[in-house]
Amino acid sequence: MKTGLVQPAELAIDQLSDGTVRIRFSGAWRNDNQIPSQDEVDSQMPAGRMAKIGFDSSAMTGWDSGFLVFLIDLKQRFSGSQIEIDLSGLPDGVSSILAIASAVPERTDTSGESPHDSFLVRVGKDTAAFFQTVMEMLAFIGAAVLALARMVAGKARFRKVDFVQLLRECGADALPIVSMISLLVGLILAFVGAIQLQMFGAQIYVANLVGVAMVRVLGAVMTGIIITGRTGASFAAQLGTMQVNEELDALETLGISPMDFLVLPRMLALMVMMPLLCLYADLMGVLGGLIVGVSMLDISLVEYYVQTKGAIGLTNLWIGLFHSVVFGVLVALSGCLRGIQCGRSASAVGEATTSAVVTGIVSIVVATALITVICNIIGI
Missing domain, CATH: 3.30.750.24 (STAS domain)
Known part of the structure; x- marks a missing residue:
């Protein structure tokens, strides 16, 4: 042609x-x-x-x-x-x-910092941003407490079917990963402890080590970290996508509080399911220690059971459950906060998800340290 x-x-x-x-x-x-x-x-x-x-x-x-x-x-x-x-x-x-x-003019600076800023200027900007973040977190926690108070008074509005769905997503759907991680943590803890205790002929105390560690702290901590990466990130992605699609603005236009309708059921779901998952993680961790004790240390099932039962008390159990409730609240608040703070772009959703995981894990570590210090002070 x-x-x-x-x-x-x-x-x-x-x-x-x-x-x-x-x-x-x-x-x-x-x-x-x-x-x-x-x-x-x-x-x-x-x-x-x-x-x-x-x-x-x-x-x-x-x-x-x-x-x-x-x-x-x-x-x-x-x-x-x-x-x-x-x-x-x-x-x-x-x-x-x-x-x-x-x-819409082209954005020439997406980081908020000029490459020509001096060291002191960058430190000042980072410090101001840190305190701004702290104030936003405190304001969000206050709004969550008020939403919880409205629920107690019977004035909070959220769908019960959403709450039941969240219970399943936070609880039953998380059992496989919680089982695997907790079992492996129990195995590793027992194996490391056995190597040292065998030097003194005290390998029977592997049951004490695994039982107390899992029930008092590790079961709740590992469950909290797993739920942060799994459920907390999911909360941030869901709410972030709703922010991008302007669904949160639509709820406010209709007179429905996003705190009541979206944040409150997620926080309640994790508060209910985290203690149950923590108990299950404790059981799987003790089972991992049992496998090592029976297979490597020639400890019978009865001996391991009796030793574990004598080492674990109700005090350790309640401390572990208290950890789990606190972690559930922290994970829910971290995920929902970062989701609501999400920007209006697809990349902002990914940033909010990453920030939710980091915030949740840091909150869990800090809360664990504070609870441990408080328990030590009061002597439990």
Whole structure:
């Protein structure tokens, strides 16, 4: 099939008597053709005073994004002057596309920091951002407490079917991963302890070591970390996507509080299911220690059971359950907070999910340290 030759892209500049400079375009202004540079515009611009720049595109045979880029660069070159730019002589559709492109300016700094800031300036900005984050977290915790108070008073509004679904997602669906991790933690703890205790002929105390460690702290901590990576991240992604889709704004427009409708059922679900998952994790951890004790240390099932029963008391059990309830609240608040704080883009959802996991794990570690110190002070 025979095709015609593509006309080269050319421009010519005329100066009219009223101080208007007219740029005439001809040929095909496309990316696959050689488009004139801004230097050619400068070389043909008249030396006198200009009041207005107009365009004539009657001789153009085609255009694409390359022509748009040329016009955007041309507008930016004269943006700081008092010269008026008249777009009426451009092809149909070009003016509207340029208006859309200039409606939202390009973000040149997405980090909030200038690379030329001094060390003290960066420290000051990070410190201010830290205290701002702390204030936002305290405000969110206060709003969650008020939502819980409204629920106690019978004024909170959320769907019961959503709460039941969240119970299943937070509880039953998490059993496989909790089983595997807790069993492996019990195995590792018993194996490491056995190596040391065998040196003194005290391998029977592996049952004490595994039982107390799992029931008092490790069972709750491992469950909390698992739920943070699994459920806390899910909460952040769900609420972040709702923020991007403006569903949270729609709820507020309808007079429904997102704290009551979205955050409260998630917090309650984790408060209910975390102690149950913690008990299950304790059982699986003790089972892992039992496997090591029976297979490596020649301890009978009865001996291991009796030793574990004597080592584990109700005090350790209640401390572990208290850990789990606190961790459930922290994981729910971390995930929901980062989800509601999410920006309006797809990348912001990923950032919110990552931030929720980091915040949840750090909160669990800090809470564990505080509870341990408090228990030590009061002597339990």
